[in-house]
Amino acid sequence: MAVQTVAGNATTAPVDLGPAAALSCRECGERFELGPLFACASCFGPLEVAYDLPTGSPEELRKRIEAGPDNIWRYAPLLPVPADVADKPNLNPGFTKLVKADNLARELGVTGGLYVKDDSGNPTHSFKDRVVAIAVEAARAFGFTTLSCSSTGNLAGAVGAAAARAGLRSCVFIPHDLEQGKVVMAAVYGGELVGIEGNYDDVNRFCSELIGDPLGEGWGFVNVNLRPYYGEGSKTLAYEICEQLGWRLPDQIVIPIASGSQLTKIDKGLQELIKLGLVEDRPYKIFGAQAEGCSPVSAAFKGGHDVVRPQKPNTIAKSLAIGNPADGPYVLDIARRTGGAVEDVTDEQVVDAIKLLARTEGIFGETAGGVTLGVTKKLIEAGVIDPTLTTVVVNTGDGLKTLDAVSATSQATATIKPSLDAFRAAGLGTA
Amino acid sequence: MAVQTVAGNATTAPVDLGPAAALSCRECGERFELGPLFACASCFGPLEVAYDLPTGSPEELRKRIEAGPDNIWRYAPLLPVPADVADKPNLNPGFTKLVKADNLARELGVTGGLYVKDDSGNPTHSFKDRVVAIAVEAARAFGFTTLSCSSTGNLAGAVGAAAARAGLRSCVFIPHDLEQGKVVMAAVYGGELVGIEGNYDDVNRFCSELIGDPLGEGWGFVNVNLRPYYGEGSKTLAYEICEQLGWRLPDQIVIPIASGSQLTKIDKGLQELIKLGLVEDRPYKIFGAQAEGCSPVSAAFKGGHDVVRPQKPNTIAKSLAIGNPADGPYVLDIARRTGGAVEDVTDEQVVDAIKLLARTEGIFGETAGGVTLGVTKKLIEAGVIDPTLTTVVVNTGDGLKTLDAVSATSQATATIKPSLDAFRAAGLGTA
Known part of the structure; x- marks a missing residue:
């Protein structure tokens, strides 16, 4: 399998994403050099990360994992991230109960x-912190300085928070009529938050346009051009x-x-x-x-x-x-x-x-x-x-x-005056 | 120091709360047997838990703690909880980042x-999960079957959730005019949720009355009669x-x-x-x-x-x-x-x-x-x-x-039509 060289990489330094060896097309199997790509140049199939997985005995690998941090980086040998990932500022998601x-x-x-x-x-x-954490490492590896996504909720907050911690700029796109609570959660991390007049499909379409335009130069869209890495989370x-x-x-x-x-x-x-x-x-x-x-x-x-x-x-x-x-x-x-x-x-x-x-x-x-x-x-x-x-x-x-x-079905059982008589009359209590 | 015997304990079995030896008055130092007490019978001072702390070398104790679970129970030797606490159903809070x-x-x-x-x-x-987890163990030790509290928010949710998981009944008291979101969070765990017509002080006063009444028999109020244990969390x-x-x-x-x-x-x-x-x-x-x-x-x-x-x-x-x-x-x-x-x-x-x-x-x-x-x-x-x-x-x-x-200050940076021209006109993007 020939490895194709790709353009569109914002950095010229060699890409170190640990055991990630290449991108590989899920449909035709063609392999591509690691880069901000998401569709196969030959058949337009989705790309995913192919690995050189660790060798050695299962016992050794288990021990190595168990000695790692209490977050997803304990599995760094199996993820498209550099070996020193745990030392960088990130949100360290995972190892949830x-x-x-x-x-x-x-x-x-x-x-x-x-x-x-x-x-x-x-x-x-939400689980989005897992996928975004991997996308952050890809963004760093490719020299992107802005982290972006289209979202209607969980992802917006996850991207905003991860970018803040990682010291990246963020710009998140949402439908303009999103619920106020979700807007606040997306905006509080201080990145750009852009409401798009339209529905989620319009937002997505706009993001795809932006990736191809100089306006989006240096931007890593976690769920578009960084999607093969993101998904691995x-x-x-x-x-x-x-x-x-x-x-x-x-x-x-x-x-x-x-x-x-x-x-x-x-x-x-x-x-x-x-x-x-x-x-x-x-x-x-x-x-x-x-x-x-x-x-x-x-x-x-x-x-x-x-x-x-x-x-x-x-x-x-x-x-x-x-x-x-x-x-x-x-x-x-x-x-x-x-x-x-x-x-x-x-x-x-x-x-x-x-x-x-x-x-x-x-x-x-x-x-x-x-x-x-x-x-x-x-x-x-x-x-x-x-x-x-x-x-x-x-x-x-x-x-x-x-x-x-x-909210409609989770309400107070009773509302009473602050007296034992009222409490008794409401049929509450032990006696 | 004489240990006084206390009534009001809903069980007659010997109380096993691990290294907890007694309750001791923070003001006069008088000691009381472990039980659902919160004020000194002599001087009305607040009671707190006194311990027989573990002996042995610091190295041994550190190792024992480090080998424990990734939650507060790793410190069980220093808390008023039985040694097998981690095996019981509870929310296992703590060891946060x-x-x-x-x-x-x-x-x-x-x-x-x-x-x-x-x-x-x-x-x-919230940190309330820590204190409530300890109160749950005290409630179990004293044979209480209902977990209760007065609350205006975080505590209500923590008590409702912990009781659900522990298999205890819960009954939480809140001011009747609490924000809807907080009501939902308190009610969703399926316990009794009682709105009291009055403010938080009225709620508290009512709870104190209820503790002294047969209606409240078998009830553990985490922040009243279980407070000495609760606080230790x-x-x-x-x-x-x-x-x-x-x-x-x-x-x-x-x-x-x-x-x-x-x-x-x-x-x-x-x-x-x-x-x-x-x-x-x-x-x-x-x-x-x-x-x-x-x-x-x-x-x-x-x-x-x-x-x-x-x-x-x-x-x-x-x-x-x-x-x-x-x-x-x-x-x-x-x-x-x-x-x-x-x-x-x-x-x-x-x-x-x-x-x-x-x-x-x-x-x-x-x-x-x-x-x-x-x-x-x-x-x-x-x-x-x-x-x-x-x-x-x-x-x-x-x-x-x-x-x-x-919410007033965390809003979208801009709202635009889904086009690159609109994006450019808003002064966003790299180029």
Whole structure:
């Protein structure tokens, strides 16, 4: 395989992204030199990072990882980042809690071990900190001085915060009519925040134009020209889950689908662990979760199709509301190959699942977490997820960012005057 | 010292709270058996936990701690909790990041090392998870089945979440006119949430009545009858800061003051580390931070008084708005003994400090964090905090919970049509 030389690199220094060896086309396999590229020059297929993975015994590698920092940089030997990444200023996301959810397991009748991987514990409280942290290293390697993205929420905050800490300029693009809370969260880190008159698709289209224009010179768009690197951050969810299970694959794992990237990268991470001998090679099933109001991948899975037909999103799970998910076909492949499934739930089931998780485990997840747990419940009830096997549910974000979803049904039980008589009359208390 | 036997204990089993030996009066020193007590029967002074601290070499103890879990339970040998605490279902707070804040240090001219202890990384995103986790163990030890508190925000969520996970009932009391967002956060965990017609003082008074009534039988109020245990959770901030500095005392530490409990317990924690030989015994200075609109301790410090005169709070830093802080006099003692100070800042300075921290380090703190950083800045400029020494600033909570404080000044830089011309006309971009 010939390695092609690429232009568009803002620096001439040799690129050191650790074990990352090249970019490789997921469709035709053609390889390209590491650079700010995202589509194959030959077939327009998506590019992903190819590695020279570490050699040596699994025992040595496990020890090396376990001796690392309590964040994603413990996996630096498996990521497109330089070896000294942990010494640079960044937000150090990851190594979030894998909660053994015994209360929830009892309610759902799961006996094989139920776990919630709770990514609300990341610095800006969503899994986006993982992917952005990797994109920051790519931006540094390519000499970019501005970090940018199109976003409707979680990503905007993650990019703003990471850029601030890294000493990069940031410029984030959002639809102009975003909820005030999300605007504040995106603006508080002090970067440029530009409202675009239009919807999220208009924002995206504008960003693609900007990348090709001198106005965007030196800009790293984490989810466009840095996307191959950015996406690799999701692999760390797979690494952490297995390490936290005692270097063991889960039997079943349920993952939300927006673009589908996270699910495909978790699968990639699991495959790498097997290849490296860090976990025993045995079957695992991957399940994808969508909201009914934006369920193109679920519809294709259930219809037995290979093609994902775009939908116009209409769901409270806005962080998953991508009607034309780029990685949809890969998700279908993975679900089918592993014997998993893709399913969807209604907005009402999303709200119920958010409250179920909060009530049983004290974890307040965002709507995406509600989608994932809702689908888990549905698939257990349908006999598709086996309750006697180890199951991991990924909660990708924080309920504080989607308060509106539960506000109608999460209110005070009673309002009373400050007296014991009023308390007694309300039927509260022990006696 | 005679140990008095106490009634009011809902269980007859012997109480196992690890190294906790007794309750001891902070004023007269009288000791009481471990139980749900909070005031000295002789002098009405506040009770605190007295320990049989571990013996053995500092090296052994350090190793034991370092081999423990990545949460506050690594310090179980120094806390009023049973030895098997980490095996029980709880939220496992703590071991939050100590961020070396080099960008912020440059802006403030600090050369001796500036660190932010970022407690927004806790499960419900405030330091309250630490204190509530300890209260849960006390509630279990005393056979309480309901966890309760009066709260205006952070504590309500922390209690609701911790009770859910621990399998305890919860009943949280709040002023009836609390902001909707805070109500939702308190209600989502599924416990009872009771709005009291009145202000926070009315809520508190009602809770004190309820403790003495059969209606409140079997109830553990984390900040009333479990307060001596609850307060000890703040010691873990001291332990973590020192361990994360490489088992070293910081020279200067800046802490927000609400009731003053956190500051006094951090000092207690530092003293214990010195006594146990875990850190070298050398001078450290403790600084207390208040908002000008609720600055009774700062006013007393600056006036040279020993008595703290109550104030009617009026500040955006609502989580610090306690006009009559119970531990105020102890805070004054500690600030004076260590050579520290107590200072206050205006609401405008609070907002500026929140944005300064976000802009330089990508950390979005709540208003209490703004108070603490604002005071740090003020005291550096006044020459009171020495910029050539190691300084730790404690951020106790999350900006997502106090969005209103920054919303007026955190908005989009520009709103434009989705075209390069519009982008250029707005003066944005590189070229």
